Amino acid sequence: MLNVDEILSLPKLGKDDSFTFGCNRCGSCCREREDILLTPLDLFKISKYLDKSIPDTLADYCEMYEGRDSKIPIVRIRPREYRRTCPFAKKEGCLIHSVKPAVCALFPIGRITNMYTDEFTYFMQPITCGNKRQTQTIRQWLSEYTMLEEESFTVLWHQKAGEISTILREVYNKHTFNHDAINSALLMILYIRYDMDVDFVQQFTANCAEALQIVEVIAAEA
């Protein structure tokens, strides 16, 4: 994974800038992976596509841990033991191709979110895979997986996760708490408790407000 200095040194791209890359569908980027993180929206979309409940998708394909720095629950795809391969990688391709997680849909493009201006900057990751037979704009690349429509969610997710994380880090620095109980509550509110037939962003906005309220109460009582 690139560090911040490496990312900042790469040429930046706007939505109407072009880049040259074609995917050979070799599947290498689905192996040796332990870093396919899922946002609440990824999890919602994948569950809906697989016609599973969110808890079943979590149990069948994911694992959760507490973010080392953020202190909020992080959900990632649980790789298979063999070659640490993503469980959605099949001979014929990605089982959830049309709803693949944002991190997969963007690749090999990386994205930097400016929380204050709601603007995104893109960069091409230094990769050795693929071919040079296809040139497209960033906008065209993002359109293929509805990544443009998800930008407002992405800004909201970063903002709210940042607010919750700031409060939790302060509280955990000063007091001893049962992290498991707080992680379980936040996992439920932020990732799990959604009605699959109701607009996701509307529910997510309400759930974030509730999660924020809970950590504020914890901070006040600490």
Ligand code: SF4
């Ligand atoms: S979700 Fe699909 S594209 Fe992403 S790592 Fe798994 S198989 Fe590959």
Ligand code: SF4
């Ligand atoms: S993105 Fe690269 S590594 Fe992944 S399948 Fe395409 S060519 Fe292979």
